[in-house]
Amino acid sequence: MADVPLLESYLAGAWHRPAGAGEPVRDAVTGVPVARVSRAGVDVAAAVRHAREVGGPALRALTFAERVPLVKAVAGVLTQAREELYALSARTGATRRDSAVDIDGAIGTLAVFASLGRRGLPDSPVLPDGQAEPLGQGGTFAGQHILTPRRGAAVQINAYNFPVWGPAEKLAPALLAGVPAIIKPATPTAYLTELVVRRIIEAGVLPEGALQLACGSARGLLDQLGGQDSVWFTGSAATAALLRGHPAVTTRSARFNAEADSLNASVLGPDATPGSPEFGLYVDQLVTEMTVKAGQKCTAIRRALVPSARADAVIEAVSARLASAVVGSPANEKAEVGALVSLEQRDDVRSAVAALAAAGPVVFGDPEHVEVAGGDDRRGAFLSPILLRCTDAARTEPHQVEAFGPVAMVIGYDGTAADAVALLERGEGSLAGSVVTADPEFARDVVLGAAAAHGRMLVLDRDCAAESTGHGTPLPQLVHGGPGRAGGGEEEGGLRAVRHHLQRTAVQGSPALLGLITR
């Protein structure tokens, strides 16, 4: 244990080593400790003060356009550190393909935000919002909405599954907006986020105070927040509810954004018979979503909605593909499915599978045992991909229980758009949905019927398949978030994400004065 590093926090301009020895965080593949994380807590008051008094003013001393290079520079630091990050990422159970989603995804996201910022943000401290509105007949009085940086901290509370991409997609818009960030990583993969922040701080590419890191417990952090601060949470619905009920949000109106549970669904169109391109695309996509990151993606497909008459064919095709998907250590090049992040997480997934099984049997995989290439499933958190089949349409579990692993359930529908929409809506709000069909009318009916229940919907067909980014891939250009169970939040979406960190103010006065304010 002595050689295992105790994670430090970067707060108020310095790295802080916590008191005590901390608790070990284990390699997902071998069970060997990777790092130790302290639960002693950090000086959250000093961190928030530093963000407000040092980071915020430094960022606001720049124009919107002048902050774009900061984001680009962070992308550069991550590109430099790429192989080092990949190596450490493997210890989270991630295969090289999985690490690409997290690490290259982060770099790409930062690059896109920099590019959007370069094209869309003004060389001014003020972002005009809309046009000036005349407010009188004589032309002497008008209104103009402006957006200016809020004077608080953007607190990120991240999930364990994307220790690089998660902080990056939240940091980029905050930096562009001129708002300092405090990152609280999830403990199971905090060591990877710590490395990311360490490399950024070492590189000196950000103004002091623009970025802080609180590893371990951030107890009391929300107590410090007020109406100019914001909280960006990704994680479980239960924790989201707890945080959203804190007086910082309910009484002091700190902004709160959540990405939480989501029972994402993918619909197979009635036109997509076995042998058709869309049938193949559907199966491919489902297998991908089940296996990438071992299914530990908030956007992964949990519900496979297929015409009842096609359920057998889909199960057969998916099972055949899953049977050849090698589960194994990231060190083994053949491994297609890595490990879950921890044995505890695997226990949670097994419990969820047991709950789902109330609605129908497991038709592929054994939740209790799996062959592992280059490892074993006693020490490492390996789990077979699991496919279930819903046989009791009245049960609620398929629409409510999120098994956060390589798990999906096939659910039959009657082949109509209306029935597909009704099932999509039973998820009570999802991050991502998809429809795989060559019938544009069917696609339109499903999308317009279920759009209100989704943050993002993909229509996949033979025409766009070659360039499709896939069901489970959030893009910096498009909003990421969903209503209801998914948390009601919205991230990314291009420069929309920057606006979430700004305060909109209607300014009224003479046209000359408004011109002076917006330059």
Next chain:
Amino acid sequence: MADVPLLESYLAGAWHRPAGAGEPVRDAVTGVPVARVSRAGVDVAAAVRHAREVGGPALRALTFAERVPLVKAVAGVLTQAREELYALSARTGATRRDSAVDIDGAIGTLAVFASLGRRGLPDSPVLPDGQAEPLGQGGTFAGQHILTPRRGAAVQINAYNFPVWGPAEKLAPALLAGVPAIIKPATPTAYLTELVVRRIIEAGVLPEGALQLACGSARGLLDQLGGQDSVWFTGSAATAALLRGHPAVTTRSARFNAEADSLNASVLGPDATPGSPEFGLYVDQLVTEMTVKAGQKCTAIRRALVPSARADAVIEAVSARLASAVVGSPANEKAEVGALVSLEQRDDVRSAVAALAAAGPVVFGDPEHVEVAGGDDRRGAFLSPILLRCTDAARTEPHQVEAFGPVAMVIGYDGTAADAVALLERGEGSLAGSVVTADPEFARDVVLGAAAAHGRMLVLDRDCAAESTGHGTPLPQLVHGGPGRAGGGEEEGGLRAVRHHLQRTAVQGSPALLGLITR
């Protein structure tokens, strides 16, 4: 009591008379009961179900453009009922000028929303948001954000001070968006909102289910709400916090918008010496804000920030004006200041004045007694305008205690924009701020310095004064709301208000498919 009507609720397609006799609501001027309101509660589950199953589908059967005439028709109904509404409004203590703000304000707001809708909303069930984003080099895959109506109810929980404008400004955007509304009026003036809804329902201008009214207790209403519903609250910060902490919001992600307390401030520029146009404008505006609606406006000026050297002159000029402002019954044409809504509300204001007095003395008015034209201050809730002067800059009360009546406090600052901004920020988030100055640089520094703490800021000078709509007047074209203490919400702002009722969804697919979806 027998001849005093018991307020009914319009729910699930019918007027419902509650069981029991109810509690009297009294005329603000005479203390005579105007109506009775029951606390027995209504069938909230049926109301929410009706909104979702009847009102929502009926509204969504129309395109955005087809919903515009609904808003126009509601404006027409209110115009028809105008004199009747004025007559009843007088019983809330409102002078004719006060009623104009509420009733004509409502009609104008509805008309502006109809006009903005006519010009800005498509004849389609879908509102495209931004441009299509190419997502591949080959041009076969793209993304397009769309906005569609959320499938729930928009629940309004209104404040007592604007029983006509409040429901109207919340109803117009919901109707345009295609989302049914449930109005919960504040009990002290519910009889006026009830009349408004009765006339709208009688006129048959809205599809059934688009508008419901729950008078008295709406106990259990939030228990019925989920992720597709929204709550639009105007009232105290304490109630806002209670509602925002409800599981409907924290767990199920119902959208929640609050307009709450606000210690709005108006800054006198250092250039505005007595005798200058801006000095006069400042005094006029402050007197107006103190006296209109007897100061019962969430946007009224509570903090008069003046260069310390000018405090005496401002107090003298304001006091002279207040001394000639007749406090009286709305029946008396000379009355400039009407009654507060109730004796209980007057007690609250007196308590707030006592709290503020810890920071400095009352320099105009007697909180305990006032001469009343056409009434008396034992039966009617009359209160003298009260001006205080802050003599202890360290006290927090001037920046935290909202006396919701004809009360303001003069607070000195050092004449610099930085000091004015620091004082503005001590309000911790306000709905409206103003700067009265002929110095554009000073105005710009104050606005840019304090914009993040405000939802709206007015720069008043001789050039725009003739057309200025004033510090305290929210406009349908401009956002109304403010960060922090003001609730963190945003209403109005033109078609932005419509978008708050819509779900944004990123749709991905082939360009042809995206074209089909957005038409």
